[in-house]
């Protein structure tokens with residue numbers, strides 16, 4: 204008996220998207236199957252190339268299809284389209300599906316390191332990614348992405364530069380190295396608008412925004428000048444840093460920016476000699492704080508000398524050593540962040 208399209212679709216309803224809590228057929232992920240005798244070709248289009256369960260869905264789909272009577276061969280092709288259904292009063296950034304802000308109230312907790320690594324992680328998973336350095340007075344991303352401060356001083360205008368598969372833009376590109384710049388509030392607002400709306404980002408699935416610490420002019424302008432899909436709060440496990448995380452949460456709440464969750468950075472130290480794990484700042488504090496604040500905990504990242512060195516030398520650890528445990532930790536967090544965007548989109552599409 205020949206297999207039908209109906210049999211195929213019915214079988215695939217057994218697969219549920221763990222973030223959207225519905226089956227992949229109802230979600231419209233399964234394209235019309237191709238049936239060539241006893242060979243079935245199915246294409247599944249997910250909402251992000253960084254889907255945390257992509258491999259599981261692919262494997263389960265193949266197994267379910269092969270279990271159908273009349274199917275000898277099943278080919279499953281995985282694809283992804285990042286959609287954008289939300290409407291906002293804030294001006295969208297041309298071509299960009301999702302803006303994701305990386306924030307903390309406290310300085311030096313690793314926002315820039317996390318932004319750079321999440322960006323390259325999403326790109327390595329197949330997404331089109333940009334990285335915007337919103338730290339106007341102390342831009343670090345040119346160095347961390349290996350582009351260098353002042354690389355566009357002669358260029359007569361700010362533009363994106365592509366490195367490690369990510370489109371990057373920073374005021375640091377047009378500031379000569381070592382020149383102190385005194386910014387006044389209105390100038391910061393102008394710089395932020397320029398970075399968001401005047402720079403040609405092209406088509407992007409995700410634009411990650413590395414914010415300066417605290418509720419600075421740049422952070423406020425960024426949140427008001429464009430529809431940010433969600434903010435990711437970076438914190439170290441210390442109590443003081445966690446108090447600060449709560450302040451950052453307060454700012455985004457006031458500005459009506461959704462918060463995707465909290466990342467604990469410098470969570471623990473793994474001794475490179477004996478592999479012993481030491482919890483320098485305590486451990487698990489950010490997870491507990493996230494729960495207290497009713498936010499999702501997006502994962503923990505180790506305090507790791509190689510991560511710092513890689514950042515200083517301009518090649519994020521996710522690019523330098525993608526198979527390492529540290530890089531894998533970043534990749535897991537990146538998938539969770541992408542999943543938050545998909546959930547938001549789904550909610551918008553359903554209510555539209």
Ligand SMILES: Nc1ncnc2c1ncn2[C@@H]1O[C@H](COP(=O)(O)OP(=O)(O)OP(=O)(O)O)[C@@H](O)[C@H]1O
Nearest residue numbers: 310311312313314315316416469505506507510511
């Ligand atoms: N997980 C980590 N392991 C080791 N070093 C780290 C880690 N995360 C960040 N660092 C280091 O800590 C320092 C501060 O990090 P980073 O510049 O990313 O923080 P930040 O929050 O962006 O700081 P600022 O508030 O000044 O913008 C850097 O030297 C960076 O290399």
Ligand SMILES: [Mg+2]
Nearest residue numbers: 314315338343
């Ligand atoms: Mg920074």
